[in-house]
Amino acid sequence: xxxxxxxxxxxxxxxDADLADEILxxxxxxxxxxxxxxxxLVSRTVAHVKAVDxxxxxxxxxxxxxxxGETGCGKSTLARCIAGLIPATSGKVTFEGQDxxxxxxxxxxxxxxxxxxxxxxxxxxxNPRRRVGSIIGxxxxxxxxxxxxDRKRRVQHLMELVGLNPEHYNRFPAEFSGxxxxxxxxxxxLAFRPKLVICDEPVSALDVSIQAQILNLLADLQSELGLTxxxxxxxxxxxxxxxxxxxxxYLGKVVxxxxxxxxxxxxxxxxxxxxxxxxPIPDVERANRRDRIxxxxxxxxxxxxxxxxxxxxxxxxxxxxxxxxxxxxxxxVGNDPGHLAACHFPVQDGEDISKFTxxxxxxxxxxxxxxMSGS
Amino acid sequence: xADNPGxxxxxxxxxxxGTESAEAGSTAKKIQGRSPLRLAVERLRRDRAxxxxxxxxxLIVAVAIFAPVFAAITGHGVYQQFRGPQPPVGLTPTGxxxxxxxxxxxxxxxxxxxxxxxxxxxxxxxxxxGVVATxxxxxxxxxxxxxxxxxxxxxxxILARLMDWxxxxxxxLLAISLASVVLVHPIGPLKPGLPIVIFVIGVxxxxxxxxxxxxxxLSIREKEYIEAxxxxxxxxxxxxxxxxxxxxxxxxxxxxxxxxxxxxxxxxGLSFLGVGVPPPTADWGxxxxxxxxxxLYGPWWFLVFPSVALLITTLAFNIFGxxxxxxxxxxxxxxx
Numbered sequence: 001x002x003x004x005x006x007x008x009x010x011x012x013x014x015x016d017a018d019l020a021d022e023i024l025x026x027x028x029x030x031x032x033x034x035x036x037x038x039x040x041l042v043s044r045t046v047a048h049v050k051a052v053d054x055x056x057x058x059x060x061x062x063x064x065x066x067x068x069g070e071t072g073c074g075k076s077t078l079a080r081c082i083a084g085l086i087p088a089t090s091g092k093v094t095f096e097g098q099d100x101x102x103x104x105x106x107x108x109x110x111x112x113x114x115x116x117x118x119x120x121x122x123x124x125x126x127n128p129r130r131r132v133g134s135i136i137g138x139x140x141x142x143x144x145x146x147x148x149x150d151r152k153r154r155v156q157h158l159m160e161l162v163g164l165n166p167e168h169y170n171r172f173p174a175e176f177s178g179x180x181x182x183x184x185x186x187x188x189x190l191a192f193r194p195k196l197v198i199c200d201e202p203v204s205a206l207d208v209s210i211q212a213q214i215l216n217l218l219a220d221l222q223s224e225l226g227l228t229x230x231x232x233x234x235x236x237x238x239x240x241x242x243x244x245x246x247x248x249x250y251l252g253k254v255v256x257x258x259x260x261x262x263x264x265x266x267x268x269x270x271x272x273x274x275x276x277x278x279x280p281i282p283d284v285e286r287a288n289r290r291d292r293i294x295x296x297x298x299x300x301x302x303x304x305x306x307x308x309x310x311x312x313x314x315x316x317x318x319x320x321x322x323x324x325x326x327x328x329x330x331x332x333v334g335n336d337p338g339h340l341a342a343c344h345f346p347v348q349d350g351e352d353i354s355k356f357t358x359x360x361x362x363x364x365x366x367x368x369x370x371x372m373s374g375s
Numbered sequence: 376x377a378d379n380p381g382x383x384x385x386x387x388x389x390x391x392x393g394t395e396s397a398e399a400g401s402t403a404k405k406i407q408g409r410s411p412l413r414l415a416v417e418r419l420r421r422d423r424a425x426x427x428x429x430x431x432x433x434l435i436v437a438v439a440i441f442a443p444v445f446a447a448i449t450g451h452g453v454y455q456q457f458r459g460p461q462p463p464v465g466l467t468p469t470g471x472x473x474x475x476x477x478x479x480x481x482x483x484x485x486x487x488x489x490x491x492x493x494x495x496x497x498x499x500x501x502x503x504x505g506v507v508a509t510x511x512x513x514x515x516x517x518x519x520x521x522x523x524x525x526x527x528x529x530x531x532x533i534l535a536r537l538m539d540w541x542x543x544x545x546x547x548l549l550a551i552s553l554a555s556v557v558l559v560h561p562i563g564p565l566k567p568g569l570p571i572v573i574f575v576i577g578v579x580x581x582x583x584x585x586x587x588x589x590x591x592x593l594s595i596r597e598k599e600y601i602e603a604x605x606x607x608x609x610x611x612x613x614x615x616x617x618x619x620x621x622x623x624x625x626x627x628x629x630x631x632x633x634x635x636x637x638x639x640x641x642x643x644g645l646s647f648l649g650v651g652v653p654p655p656t657a658d659w660g661x662x663x664x665x666x667x668x669x670x671l672y673g674p675w676w677f678l679v680f681p682s683v684a685l686l687i688t689t690l691a692f693n694i695f696g697x698x699x700x701x702x703x704x705x706x707x708x709x710x711x
Contacts, residue, residue, distance in 0.1 A: 080602075085602060085605055108608070109608050112606070112608035117602075117603070119603055124598055125600050125603050127600040127618055128411075128622070129410075129624070130621060138604065142607050142608050142609050143608060185603070188607070
């Protein structure tokens with residue numbers, strides 16, 4: 001199910017053809033289950049939250065992979081597993097050909113310099129009791145790279161790189177606006193000149209006007225420093241212009257993967273189609289004209305995900321096969337090797353899935369939620 | 376933190392900012408952010424009650440430091456007994472303490488010693504126990520709380536149960552029994568007297584602060600900036616002491632200032648019960664204890680003056696501690 005994310009023609013940011021073709025990071029069948037412990041004196045594991053359940057991805061050097069999906073689909077968990085912040089239950093993460101899955105802290109240190117993260121909440125990701133200079137200087141201090149004036153010079157250079165006034169070195173995070181704070185987070189992540197930056201919804205906590213600034217900054221830094229991004233978002237329209245390809249996640253699995261424009265124009269998975277139809281259009285006329293796809297029910301519990309295709313209880317195109325058989329992520333329509341979908345009955349070009357009704361009986365569409373149901 | 380004049384030279388390294396760098400030196404001073412600690416100190420300085428209490432505390436510290444001066448001026452040693460017959464006479468013919476007079480400003484105690492000099496020397500014991508025992512309490516409580524809260528799992532289970540256990544046993548009961556045991560069988564460096572009092576108050580009292588710290592750490596460790604530190608490769612000790620501890624500082628300072636009077640009263644209490652600092656060391660608790668038995672026969676000064684000394688000391692620390700707590704409360708500004 002591992003699939004290559006095809007680079008878009010004519011959009012490669014790195015001129016060196018060899019480098020551009022190289023796969024920087026590869027995720028193979030990554031699984032992350034969180035144990036759910038029961039009450040009582042001796043707590044036993046009674047179930048597992050299947051946050052990430054067999055995800056495979058590849059990102060080429062210099063490219064940006066967007067990871068989209070609604071809240072709770074496991075995209076942040078996946079990011080943290082890749083960054084080595086939480087141990088994976090199984091599966092493999094390979095960075096530049098080296099296995100970095102669940103490395104002990106000391107062995108992970110050299111890879112920390114190569115893989116960095118930008119966090120979602122610019123208020124929560126900066127220690128309120130430490131000065132900005134000390135926060136951005138943290139990478140140098142932790143890896144004992146630079147001290148004293150040298151560290152300060154490097155920190156101020158980073159501040160300038162991300163568009164902050166280097167004079168504000170001695171200020172506290174509380175003295176900055178949300179956008180400036182996110183720039184501080186970016187500066188900290190870039191201190192090592194990492195190869196891969198995982199952006200965990202870096203703009204979703206910001207004002208719309210500031211979002212563009214940060215996205216442009218990230219895009220500029222990418223071309224300047226040759227960065228590779230994994231870009232997590234729940235709103236595809238926001239990140240559409242900074243990413244090359246997209247992986248859509250639903251309930252811990254990747255349901256569709258394609259170059260961004262391809263996915264935008266021809267979504268194959270009904271879930272992607274529904275997701276795209278929910279993207280706000282800043283035009284009342286057009287917004288009223290389009291048919292929104294309203295999904296029935298809620299997202300099922302990741303503790304006890306539905307059998308077969310995980311989307312079947314909510315899918316208007318669902319058939320009996322969707323309950324019986326797990327669809328694999330493969331090329332479905334038009335034999336395009338870059339466009340993969342995990343769906344038995346993919347959406348055809350020009351098809352309006354809001355006109356469909358599920359072939360499954362209502363009893364099969366009941367979404368099982370709750371901690372212990374069905375166990 | 377590096378000094379401000381360095382800013383101008385650092386900026387020169389980057390072209391395009393040359394025009395601004397000339398002003399950098401003069402504006403750098405204003406750009407210095409005010410730390411939460413400094414803001415609190417500024418708030419504290421505006422609080423008159425705290426400042427008055429601080430003056431009293433400083434006076435008490437001065438008395439402790441200059442206790443020998445009291446002895447030198449009065450010419451009365453701390454252990455010197457004035458039993459007569461040559462003046463000054465510190466005991467009545469029936470062996471009772473004499474009241475305040477020109478020779479003995481605060482009167483004498485049951486052994487005919489100068490009460491003023493002994494109260495001055497007693498300040499030393501009280502402050503020493505107050506500060507050292509509190510320091511031990513805060514140090515152990517902080518480290519244990521950080522460890523339990525950050526590492527969680529088995530470390531938390533063991534340490535949290537230990538804290539529960541310590542809190543479950545009445546402090547005075549444990550302190551008295553431990554002090555009594557040491558009176559008969561010294562345990563290592565723990566001999567009767569000051570060491571055991573400091574140990575008992577310092578080592579048995581950390582559970583409260585350990586609990587507070589643990590609770591705070593449990594919430595702080597889930598913050599995104601802790602995750603950011605881990606993503607940078609920071610180890611557990613660095614995260615505990617560089618990322619988490621500064622966030623606890625305000626609370627630790629508040630607790631420390633409020634624990635000092637508790638330790639002072641605790642020491643006086645142990646000495647009052649006869650398991651504290653043994654005689655003839657000048658100690659407020661011991662004085663109050665002896666005076667309480669004689670009070671019926673008239674020497675009120677012997678009971679009142681050491682008690683007042685204890686009262687003023689604990690009151691000053693408590694008022695100051697309250698002021699510190701208000702100063703660190705971010706909402707305090709709303710009510711000024």
